[in-house]
Amino acid sequence: KQEVTQIPAALSVPEGENLVLNCSFTDSAIYNLQWFRQDPGKGLTSLLLIQSSQREQTSGRLNASLDKSSGRSTLYIAASQPGDSATYLCAVLSGGYQKVTFGTGTKLQVIP
Amino acid sequence: EPEVTQTPSHQVTQMGQEVILRCVPISNHLYFYWYRQILGQKVEFLVSFYNNEISEKSEIFDDQFSVERPDGSNFTLKIRSTKLEDSAMYFCASSSTGIYAFGSGTRLTVV
Numbered sequence: 001k002q003e004v005t006q007i008p009a010a011l012s013v014p015e016g017e018n019l020v021l022n023c024s025f026t027d028s029a030i031y032n033l034q035w036f037r038q039d040p041g042k043g044l045t046s047l048l049l050i051q052s053s054q055r056e057q058t059s060g061r062l063n064a065s066l067d068k069s070s071g072r073s074t075l076y077i078a079a080s081q082p083g084d085s086a087t088y089l090c091a092v093l094s095g096g097y098q099k100v101t102f103g104t105g106t107k108l109q110v111i112p
Numbered sequence: 113e114p115e116v117t118q119t120p121s122h123q124v125t126q127m128g129q130e131v132i133l134r135c136v137p138i139s140n141h142l143y144f145y146w147y148r149q150i151l152g153q154k155v156e157f158l159v160s161f162y163n164n165e166i167s168e169k170s171e172i173f174d175d176q177f178s179v180e181r182p183d184g185s186n187f188t189l190k191i192r193s194t195k196l197e198d199s200a201m202y203f204c205a206s207s208s209t210g211i212y213a214f215g216s217g218t219r220l221t222v223v
Contacts, residue, residue, distance in 0.1 A: 031210040043216040044155075044203065051210070089155065098143055098207050099168060102155040 002027045002094050004103035012109040013080055021075040021106045023090030028068050031098060035064050035075050036089040038105070044089070048075070080110045114138045118204050118215035125194055125222055133189045133218045137206030141213075144187045145205040146179065148172065149217075155203065161187065194222045 003026045013019055023033070032051045036044045048057045048064040050073070056065040063076040077084060090103040117136040125131050137144050146158040159169040161179055176198075178190045187206075191198055199222045204215040 032212075034212070041151075041219070043201070044214050046214075091155075093207075093210060093212055095168075098210065098212070099145070099157055099160055100147070100205065100212060101157070102147075104154050 002030075002092060002099075002101040004090055004092050004101050006088075006090055006103040006106050008106060009104065010107040010109075012111060014111050015080060015082060017080050017110075018076070018078050019080055019108070021077070021088050021090075021108070023073040023075070023103050025071045025073075025090075025092045025101070027094055028071050029094055030068065031093040033064075033066055033073050034091045034093070034100075035062075035073075036091060038087045038089055040087075047088075077108075080108075082110045082112050084108060085110050114213075116204055116206055116213045116215035118202075118218050120218060121216065122219045123221070125220070127196060127222055128193055130190065130192050131194055131220065133191075133202050133204075133220070135187045135189075135204030135215055136185055137187055137204065138208075138213055139185070141206035141208040141211075143167075143207045144179075144181065145207070146189045147203040147205065147214075148200045149203065150197075150200045158189075158202075191220075194220075196222050198222050 007022045034049045035047045050066040061078040066073045087105045087107045089105045119134045144161040149155045159173045160167045201217045203217045
């Protein structure tokens with residue numbers, strides 16, 4: 001059974017800082033890994049999708065890496081801004097029927 | 113770009129009533145899913161649907177729940193005799209060959 005864990009559970013940083021969010025998963029037989037952003041009470045906004053054959057993906061100030069063999073992914077946010085404050089979710093697609101397993105999330109607060 | 117559409121965005125229902133949450137998956141996708149997120153908790157898998165039948169379901173998905181693909185475009189989640197603890201955000205998703213898309217969710221409030 002796939003399990004996804006995210007560390008830390010919460011993070012508070014001053015504006016402008018670079019930061020790293022961590023995700024680990026137990027079953028390395030994945031199709032892909034996706035990072036989402038979720039604002040309070042809202043839906044899921046896809047940030048980056050990394051296919052199992054890829055090592056990293058970049059979009060603007062965001063960079064996500066994937067080490068499938070060790071079951072780890074990191075999301076790097078450069079020059080953080082107050083607008084980045086949200087919960088970040090890691091989600092892994094795996095299994096015969098392509099089920100997504102979500103992590104527990106990291107709640108980020110960027111202080112102006 | 114095609115997207116998964118969910119309606120309504122917010123539904124309020126009285127305890128004991130039945131609700132139907134609706135979803136229109138991406139047209140050429142083959143797998144369909146429902147997920148649930150209780151406020152403050154993680155997103156949980158409920159059920160997957162493939163080839164007009166349930167392919168996998170979680171222990172949450174008991175006899176109170178059912179899914180249906182009544183026509184070629186809609187995918188519905190029916191919750192019978194709703195309870196207060198069914199209040200949550202419900203996400204529909206569809207996929208094909210690893211391409212996965214989520215809807216924006218339906219917030220269900222049971223009062």
